[in-house]
Amino acid sequence: MKGKLLLLLTLTGLLCTSCLSIGLKMIGAYDKEATVSHYSNGDKEVAYIPMKHIGPKEFYGNVKKKVDSLQAEGYIVYMESVRVKDSLTPQQKDTLKWKARKLTGVNISTSGYIDTINKTLMGYKFKNRKGLINQPRYFVLGVDTIKGRVVDVPMNDLIAAYEKEYGPIVLNDCDHTLPWDQKYTCGKIAGEESNAMILDYRNAHLAMEIIDEKNKKIAVIYGALHENGLYKELKIRDSLWIKKPLR
Template sequence: MKKLFLLSLSFLLFGCKSFLINKALEKVGVYDDEVKIKIISNANKKIVFIPMKHIGTESFYDDVRAKIDSLDKQNHFFFYELVTGEEDSITSKKFRKISGLPENDKGYLEILDSVFKKIKYKKKLIDQPKDQMELGFNKNKSKNVDVTLQQIIAHYEAENGEIVLEKCDYDTPINKMSKCSNVKLDKKKLDKSILDFRNEKIVREIYLNTSENLVIVYGENHYSGILKILQERDSTWTEIK
């Protein structure tokens, strides 16, 4: 999801002005040509985690496709990431209020280019395919296990109280940065709703699914949280790669 990716990227890039842009992109793995999978298991299930990036090299996405194809032939079942939800301007404005990010249908790379004008990237970069099926998922053996944007906002408000929109929020088009001033962003509160809440949903789906061999194709920031929840439920969950 664009909003969530750009949120995590912005904290890294803007949080330390001394970092050169290419060094920052390299640090988060944007220039990797291969995906580094992780494998965890307990007595009943094995899970392959494929950490995705929303901007990367063409070789990276080719490698993801190759690994998905190989695991599909080994009869794995796939979970993939896709925050959905019906178009709702209030929900979108509330998300912008807590994240600072406007709604944008442009590709990730185009948005990055608009922020860092005239930057010469270390390698040629492309956007992650918008259609998850372009990564090679078998429709009969894959499932979107993500939440909706409405559910994220409902969770945030249940934890922190109602997100109150101001006149400046309503007056600013949803695809523009809000003109509201003195808005303080709280990354810890956001992470509880955009990471922890979604990780809990993934873990529930893991236990509901009858397959012994699962593949989770999600943003890499989800991995540690998923493993933590699994180990809290069952201490025999172990990293084997």
């Protein structure tokens, strides 16, 4: 499962194919140029690239140019991924996938949000007329994956944190039998609780990674929905953090 949740909160409430296209346009999924926001506390510099997890090829080509430029300036790259690092049994993997789907309300396959074979977007029928693609792997985006690193929370740790805070995620017959390529209809977890883990918990974790980082220049490639929350978490820990004017 990819750890990329940009579209999650926006698209799960959309109810028809035409709405998907409208929603995608509203969140900038068709944009061909990436932006970079800059933050500083006078000691460290953070460049944030708000990632779109589906988009046109031109967008990802533009991301690569910006990544190349930042790395040339001495930035290391922080990457987003909730991929599980621990060894799990097949049964544990299935249970984790079911719980993750219940927490998020969607299933994100190993291929990404868009399923070109079944012509769906997160279980919704989708006519991909504008040639959107799934976010390429980080090395395709030009990231030096030896110097940079994934700093996200693995999904099994995220689920464990949720259950510690709110209690066990209880699966039902629908969870066990609903095909992975279909729209999730088995009863998603309440939005406030889901957001607390999917966004807030991970934002706080990312902020602490930045605070503890020895390097002074950090480029963050994370979903756009995390940016404001990350800035809030940095300000909580150090009031000197500011957002700098766009270059």
